Amino acid sequence: MKSKKGRLLTIIAWALIALMLMVGCSTDDTSSTTQNGEASSDNNEQGEKKKVGVLIADFSDQFQVYMMDGMKEEAEKYPDIEFSFQDAKYDANTQMSQMENMVAEGVDAVIVMPVDVQAAVPMIDKAAGANIPIISVNRKLLNQEKAVTYVGSDSVESGRILMSHMAELLDGKGNIAILEGTQGHEPQINRQKGIEEVLEEYPDIKVVADQSADWYRDKAMTVAESWFQSTLDIDAIVAHNDEMAIGALLAAKDAGKAGDILIAGIDATPEALDYVEKGELAFTVFQDAKGQGRGAIDAAVKVLNGEPVEKEIIIPYELVTKDKVAEYRAKYE
Amino acid sequence: MPNSQKSSSNALKKKTIDSQSFQMFFVLIGMCVIMTILYPPFIRMANLINVIRQISITAIIGMGVTMCIITTGIDLSSGSVVALAGVVAASFGKGDYPLILPIILALIAGAACGFINGSLSAYGKIPPFIATLGMMSIARGAALIYSDGRPITGLSDAFNFIGGGYILGIPMPVIIMIIVGIIMYVLLNHTKFGKYVYAIGGNQRAAVASGINVKKYLVIIYTLASVLAALAGIILAARLNAGQPTAGVSYELDAIASSVIGGTSLTGGIGTIPGVIIGALIIGVLTNGLVLLGVSPYIQTILKGVIIIAAVLIDALRRNRG
Structure with missing residues (x-):
């Protein structure tokens, strides 16, 4: 047997579903009108x-x-x-x-x-x-x-630009760490390929650490924090995207190493541009x-x-x- | 068997707390010893503080989730609440707003989510798994709408201090975790509220029969759990210097894992605050240690899974024996 309260809740639940459907449909309309521009008002010949x-x-x-x-x-x-x-x-x-x-x-x-x-x-x-x-x-x-x-x-090209400019900044020698995107994603595979192609030309640049941080800022921060606590001597960090580069930068700032380590990423997001302007990120690579x-x-x-x-x-x-x-x-x- | 040495009113409960948290505590110490042998710099103070700071967000969420699990419930919405609170806080964490404003508004956003979770579970009789699963999706959507899918940046230094600052060499997130931990410990162990939480988890019908307003308390429990998740969201936004609508993905699972590793029983009635912190530390030491050793992230994921299963297995075996 259903109580009065139960019935009331049922009604409320149905009302909510109906409301959400209406909201959903109406937002759909507005989004397609904005995409269609003004023409949609007089489109009889749909x-x-x-x-x-x-x-x-x-x-x-x-x-x-x-x-x-x-x-x-x-x-x-x-x-x-x-x-x-x-x-x-x-x-x-x-x-x-x-x-x-x-x-x-x-x-x-x-x-x-x-x-x-x-x-x-x-x-x-x-x-x-x-x-x-x-x-x-x-x-x-x-x-x-x-x-x-x-x-x-071309994702490979972005990896090449990233690594070759970093190699120039390092005068062709030093220890680098790499923050990779999610393993198996096309940009991760090809950006890494570009980085490795450039590294072949610079035998004095050593990769001392290489981890995936799944494109995320917080994960990159955790990984970089651990690197900074290790005995690794890192001169530069190259990240497959800016989010991870920023994560590494925040970790470096925390460890008091921000000035000593060159950090760069790819994408040129608005926030990354701010950090490049301040000189905290060495550079970034713009993907349009x-x-x-x-x-x-x-x-x-x-x-x-x-x-x-x-x-x-x-x-x-x-x-x-x-x-x-x-x-x-x-x-x- | 009740432990006669304890003068507490609930000796049986205390005993289970001791044995479970204690076992896991030794596992934690054992892991630290092994890590130190494999990689001596692990034990440096700076690294240990680093690990504790990394787990503080998970632990804060975990304390709330633990309460839900003690009542045989669950909270799957925490990760999304972290994101929602993060973007709400970030939007008021810049400019000239007083620092209290972003904090209060983000906590209110969290409380609203938790209030809905609790009401749906208690009064709507929807299983918490489903109610919070729905909220997981709703809160994530709300965070994306609120921020228009973009991160909110340009936060003030005062706001960022919450996540990145130090007091007497101790990172702010750790300080907040300790304060929250103490409050939650007292709440669960030395108040009527805490007694009711365990009573509801032990036997909900008996709790109703003994005159506890179970529904009301469930609403409070879920609201509190989401407030803690929102607090974690504020810390995360301050730590990342940005409110990101995509932040906190799968944080609820880490929180649940910490809770379970720390001895919280999914069948209800058992779980402690020190246990969650130990559970979070076990995951934190594992992650940190494996990164220091340069172990593949795939193996890290497998090991995390093994530890979760082992912890529950120990719990199940003990129950069968007892």
Whole structure:
């Protein structure tokens, strides 16, 4: 038998679900109108409106947030095209279902930043099989030949820029420690490859420590703190991204070694630029998040209009030293 | 068997505390000895302080989670509450706001999450596992919305002092952990509230029958647990000089692991504050030691799992014997 209180709670629970659904739907509307611009108010011929699915690996990742900023800015220029952004929450399986939905819906093109290039193979096959043009962004697909184009940067190059500038700062000799990204992620593999390529040219630079901190600032801080407590003699730390470089910097400051150790990362996030300006991070390497985002939207629009698109659109990495901080900070505004 | 030497009202409980925490304490000491033999610099004061500071966040969350586990519940939302409190604190941790404002607002945000957890579990009769699992997702989403998915930076030096400062050579997070530990110890061992927490965990029906307002206390317990998680979030944001909506992922699991390694029983009624701190230290020494030795992070993960299982196994074997 249900008590009065129980029944009341049931009603409240249903009301909450209904409310959330309404809120969810209405936010969906607003987000697609902002993407569509003003045109959506007078679109009676919705059937003619082209739709592009944008599959993003993780909305909560810093870099991807800026990349989407670039995408949304560019998308506003094309009010006749609807761009539907999907968050895979860093789960390859979720992304697979999103791609299946896109295929079922019959979208006109798909922009995809794969969660995992290996796991993405079957879903790309599926979309290509349904003749949906695919634009990969930031991470090159294993079956890239099935896609129209790849918009992104060369991760190996970023590792090379990072390590060669650090080697110059060290005059070609010294002990370095490396903070790696999550093992198996495409940028981790290729940034490390770039670093190792450069290290071969510098026999007097020794890698005395090498750990993964999973791209996270707090984990990098924990790892670096332990390094500083060890007997290791570290002259420089190179990190696969700025978040980990900042973590190492905070640990170095704490250990009173901030001035003695050169630390650098990749991405040129706004916060990293601040630290480079203060001279606390030696330098960073700019990966043009917004540029990649804009490039992907541009490529999708060209595909829809039947214009030719290059097989690869490479947005170069750039070295950011103290004197260039202002120039790069402007890119985020 | 009650220990006649103890004059406490609850001798049986005290005895279990002693034996469990004690065993784990010796495991901890043993690990430290082994580490020192393998790598002598491990035992340096600076490194030990470093380890204690690293575990302070986990331990603070763990103390709250332990309370939930003692009542046969669980709190899976702590990691997300850490992130939510972190971004709320960070947004008021810059500019000219007085330092108390970010702290109070972040703790209120945490309390709200915990109040909902507790109410859903106690009055909605939703298993805490599910209620807090839902909150794990909701609080993370709230943190992302609040911060627009971006880290909140540019925090004041005064705010960053909470995570990075020292008083008399002791890091602030450690000082906060010790204060919280003492308060929680007194609360659980020397107050009516503490007695009720153990009573609810020991036998919920008996607790109801003896006139304890179990529902009310469950709400208080979950609220307190989330307040502690929020406090950990403030410390983390101050330590990282940024409120990050993605911070604290899987911190709840580390907190639960610390609690379990420290002798908290998932069947309820058993668990102590010193136990959680010892549990957190065991994980901390392991992580620190393996990094110092340059052991692969994959093996670290496996060892952590082995220790958790071993701790629960010891607990189960002891129960069967007794």
